[in-house]
Amino acid sequence: MTQNEMSRRRLLGLGLGLGAAASLTLAGCGGDDDSSGPTAGNGGKDYTGPKVDLKLWNGFTGGDGDIFKALVTRFNSEHQNIAVTTATYEWVDYYAKLPGAASSGSGPDIAVMHMDQLATFAARGVITELDDVARALELSEGDFAPTVWKGGLYNDKRYGIPLDMHPLGFYYNKAVMAKAGLDPNRPPTTKDDYAAALAELKKSGVQGFWVSPFQFTGGMTFYSLLHQWGGSVFDAEATRATFNSDQAVEACTWLTDMVRQGHSPANVGQDADYLAFKSGRNAFNWNGIWQVNDLKKSPGIQWGVAPLPQIGTQPAAWANSHNFTIVKQRAGDANKVSAAKVFINWLSQHSLDWAKGGQVPARKTVRDSADFKALAEVNALAPELEYAAFPPATPGLGEVMTTFYNSFNEAALGKKSPKQALDDGVAKANKQLEDNRKKYGS
Incomplete structure (x- = not known):
């Protein structure tokens, strides 16, 4: 095993004290511009505005990183008015960097985040609410496993759209x-x-x-x-x-x-x-x-x-589960927020390809598909989704x-x-x- 593979596995767990990294006071995150708020755009149904460049941070340093990058490339080829660029860090560095980057205005627009980290980053104002995405795309608990869907909530508001479950x-x-x-x-x-x-x-x-x-x-x-x-x-x-x-x-x-x-x-x-x-x-x-x-x-x-x-x-x-989040920005840009939601929805719908990296898709329609069932080893662990033990949203x-x-x-x-x-x-x-x-x- 390479050092990266071992480090990645260890950071798939429950924080290793990373909550402290997000405890910085993020004065100014989100600014005073309501255009960066959760109501920007139409909740991810489509994006028809001017071309925007989106920065996306993730911690996929293993073999799943290549699969993730390929999906981003495919998304860009299908959306001429949205260009997503990825930055990949070791998870421990990722969570340590994110609060300060968001506060200074140099953070990403979209951030992949483990479920157990959502509440901490939501409480500190790093990420924004995504209830409108769920409403606009008509997503509900029935589209996902209840354990994963509820894990994206903090104080009864949604901050994460689940991509997968890794048990x-x-x-x-x-x-x-x-x-x-x-x-x-x-x-x-x-x-x-x-x-x-x-x-x-x-x-x-x-x-x-x-x-x-x-x-x-x-x-x-x-x-x-x-x-x-x-x-x-x-x-x-x-x-x-x-x-x-x-x-x-x-x-x-x-x-x-x-x-x-x-x-x-x-x-x-x-x-x-x-x-x-x-x-x-x-x-x-x-x-x-x-x-x-x-x-x-x-x-x-x-x-x-x-x-x-x-x-x-x-x-x-x-x-645990990877979730997509949208990071609050000092200067709000409604076009970027709207485009980010389109990306989140698209990748959720295309999570079969992500499953090939060794993840159980969160979306029920993907799990029920014949193509996913053909991934015999990953599919063998899909039943655990119904009784997976996740940490509380605290x-x-x-x-x-x-x-x-x-x-x-x-x-x-x-x-x-x-x-x-x-x-x-x-x-x-x-x-x-x-x-x-x-x-x-x-």
Whole structure:
């Protein structure tokens, strides 16, 4: 794996403290000109004004970046009065640069943004409302999965139009399974199946499921299991951390028991779980959908992918989503705003091509198409869209989620018991949530 690929995966998560980057006071963002507001144009149906140049920022530094650029080129060829140019940054740099650039007037017109970042940037006035886009294009929850559609809201106003969903999936090494006497075409789907498969793998000398102590991918696995057991990271209003509940302790203990029972080495290094999967040293890996295309580059590996096994009492999977947003400008330009909305709608409608980069399209008509179903591996994870566990629309959660992942890290490394690690993490997280309420005025 290249450094860019590893960095990109790590920034697909929940902020790594990036909420602080957006906490700058953006005095002057949006200016006093109402032409930059959400009512400019006809909400993206079409654009008939003079030619405009639009700047678009994104963080697609991996193979999906080439697919995204090709889509932009195609859009430009079909819209002679709109010219979109792209600038690509590592996600960590992207989110750090955006607030200052918007404030100074040098920011983009359109910004691709992870769902978990929308509330923070909306609260600080960096991005503008898009309710008129949804109305004009007659988009509703029925056109998308409810989890993704609701994720674009902050204070009951829409700030993001969802493009995709990228969940955690269950990868299984067929060759390793077959060697242990398991059916390589029947991966485990329940807690009991999983335990039985691990026992057979252990008999064959394989530690079947390596538990990473890092956010990628052990923290995301714990996040998924917490929700599978019916728990949550926060209460309904996201004012109090709850990841030390009985359900959370049970989920965390199940993972740490993998090490105690000999199904995983201790102190697994960053990405070592995935590299071991590729080299046939383990059988099961919970990892992001973005690994589909990476595995396709290795024809010597016999692998499959499926929705996460249901270990707890209900299905759940960590997921995030890319959304399109429009950045507020110091000097409003109604033509640019109108043209930006046309681009957002067009790319949403053409998200089948984007799915080939390893993403589940947010738009239902695209997911239901025969062409998408032909993308067998990506389509295999589409069912998770209905029960994907997304973070709440609350500003400043990046630092709090880092505390969540660090708490799991301490438990996974055996530095503390699951109960103690989660209790300590919740105490710190609640202080952070209190600070966020003061910072963001909510």
